[in-house]
Amino acid sequence: MIAEFENLSEDEKEELFSRYSEDKKETRKSYQLPPLPNAERGEVVMRFAPNPNGPPTLGSARGIIVNSEYARMYDGKFILRFDDTDPRTKRPLLEAYDWYLEDCEWLNARPDEIVYASKRIGMYYDYAVRLIEMSHAYVCRCPRDEFKRYRDAGMACPHRNRSAEENLEDWEKMLGGEYAEGEAVLRIKTDMSHRDPAVRDWVAFRIIFSDHPLVGDEYVVYPTLDFESAIEDHVLGVTHILRGKDLADSEKRQRYIYQYFGWDYPVVRHWGRVKIHEFGKLSTSEIRKKIEEGVYAGWDDPRLPTIKALRRRGFEAEAIRKFFLSLGVGENDVSVSLKNLYAENRKIVDEKAERYFFVWSPVRIEIEGMEAVEDIELPLHPSRNIGTRKLRGERVVYITRDDYESFKGREVRLKGFCNVKIQENGKAVYLGDEIEEARKGRNIIHWLPESQAVRCEVLTPDGKVEGFAESNVRGAVNSVVQFERYAFCRVEEVERGVRAVYTHP
RNA sequence: GCUCCGGUGGUGUAGCCCGGCCAAUCAUACGGGACUCUCGAUCCCGUGACCCGGGUUCAAAUCCCGGCCGGAGCACCA
Known part of the structure; x- marks a missing residue:
């Protein structure tokens, strides 16, 4: 059998080997994501919705990879949506929009559709007006702290029960810039006695007098994530939402809007926090600061957990994909070592x-x-x-x-060259070229x-x-x-x- | 504090919905060996886990209750 194998030509051997390793890869590759509930082939629409206030990081990669993988599994659609509706606190970085596009592409997750929330603010206004007309939303002029007191007490604030006409009027004033920041917000009526205070009459729009990197000073009234996202998920026909559990409460808030409009809420699943041993807790804004201070050379500094940095380090997109697919989509938090990523990457990179x-x-x-x-x-x-x-x-x-220190006074083989005995004085004595002379071993x-x-x-x-x-x-x-x-x-x-x-x- | 969510070997994961075939899967890490002119790769072998306590049941990792531990949210952030 072995002799038979030896008689094969190099090509034939190659072929056998590659066929064999192919098989092995196939079985090993089974980082199968669990099936999605209620998913029909060809009908699934997934989205990944980042705020581009910095480049994609390893954390973003999970969202990109898992969502795109599901879209692929079901032959569905993958949407990249920029949730960029806060030009101040989470101010988007103009260059970052392209970085997301690049990194998605590189991660083999090219979006089928790209949406910029900030360019669709007008559309959100239309839905806001409809909600006001239905008396499901109202302009609240309470100072923040005052509303908090009402909320904690489970009581309606004085603005809650005003007429739709009055609210429409106030809404126009908001849009017209007649109110200063903080003087008015649009709230969605939910239930002031909801057991979770975070759900009680949440804010859908607020006034921010700040230009936006993408749309300039076109708007002074910006939607919050919960409103923008709720509308978009419906408009885009999103069927399944997969995201971190930090957004778990959003669902409870957004469901009110779906109920008011009579829409069906997508299937939602949350995954837990990922902590990577090798990278401490680094928020995008912290990284940004340290780059400005000169601590890091840039967003692709090899010490950083950005996709840019990993790409620069020579990681393969496929390794990163497998790494995240292996984490699954469980709701428990994971604390994982980069060694797992290394192992995935080594499998790919070693042979080339x-x-x-x-x-x-x-x-x-x-x-x-x-x-x-x-x-x-x-x-x-x-x-x-x-x-x-x-x-x-x-x-x-x-x-x-x-090597010098550990082999001082001993014989070593200079790989491919010759055997020498290392002396104490920075010299070595030639012992011959034959590999056989060298001791087998380390x-x-x-x-x-x-x-x-x-x-x-x-x-x-x-x-x-x-x-x-x-x-x-x-x-x-x-x-x-x-x-x-x-x-x-x-x-x-x-x-x-x-x-x-x-x-x- | 309030509201959710979770707890399977060192790490991650499968199984949990629909109890038995689970003395629990796979990967990674670690230990040992083989091979190799790399400390890489490859190939064997091995160590190692169902948070705790009750209950239901002929039978529980799987169902129920309580506890403990961990996380998230409670923003005019995403």
Whole structure:
């Protein structure tokens, strides 16, 4: 059987291997999302609705991936909707709109439709008017604190029972800029004795005298998320809503609107909070501040949990997808290590990453007793036949300080080159080239010839690591390579020295 | 405090709706071994969990009650 296999041509072997690994992938790939209740093939409409006040982060990725995955599962539609209706407290960033588009695309979740809430404020006004006319909404002129007292007491405020005409009039005044910020809001009538105070007559529109990055100073009355989202989900025909449980109460509020208009509320499911060990709690606004302070170099700083940063680090979209699909859509909070993402990514990247040497904290070593310079060829990949790279076996080489310290006085194999005995004084004694001479085990180390060592810095999540890389990496710009015995890294710059970004071990 | 929601190995997850086939799935992590001119990959093997207490039942991870723990919301933020 084995002999039979050996007799096959390389191509045939390749084919067998790939067929075998394909099968394995298929079974392993089963991060199946649970079925959606009430979902019909071709009818499902999902949406992801971020506020673009910064670039998408790992947190956003979950929303993008899970929603788009369900849309795909049911052959449905995936909508990207910008809930950008607060130009002050959660002010959108103009560039961020495009960042979301880019990252969705990159995550293999291209939206079938894109909606900008701020461009549809006029439409929300129409629905507001209808609610006022039906006496399901009213303009409330209570100061915030005063209303809070009514709410806590479960009592109607003085404005609650005014006529539709009066309310319409006040509404017009709001729109006309006759009221200052805080002087009037439009509230949806719910139930002042609702057991959950958060549901009692919630605010649908408020006055904000601030220009909006996308629509300028066209409006002074902006809808709140609950109103905007309620209307949009219906207008867009959203069938299923999947989002974080921080928005769980929204459903209770929004249902009133659906009831007043006689609409059906979409199926809602919430997932718990995700905490990633490696990234502390970083809010978008905190990151923004630290970028401005110069703590981070930008939104794609490798230390950040933004999609931009992960992409720069060389993560594959598919790995990120699998990572989130593996978390499922449970309502319990998860606290997960990035190691899981690393593992997913490694599976993809290992078979295509070219291998190179990177010597961090280099120590210069002179090899004594070596006869002549040798030309050495090393494979670009340990198991796949994708070519070789050339190194010169010279008398002067660099090895890392770690190896120097731990192998001092002992024999090691310079991978692909020769065996030496490391001396205490920064020198080494040549022992021969034969691999057989080298002890099997953990004594094969990587190295670099002085003449082919180029300065290299690696940006890691914990800071910068400096050393030398072999000049051959110049051919690997913009790709993920494995610096042997170090980590996978994405090479992003090769002029004037090499700069790479750490992906993962 | 009030209102919701959750608690399966170190971590994440399946199972829970419709009790038995669950001495509980898969992944990751960890430990051991094989292979390898990388500390990567691959291949074996192994460790390890149903929050606690009652109840219902012939039978409970699954149903009910109570407790404990955790989270979210209680904004003119999203």
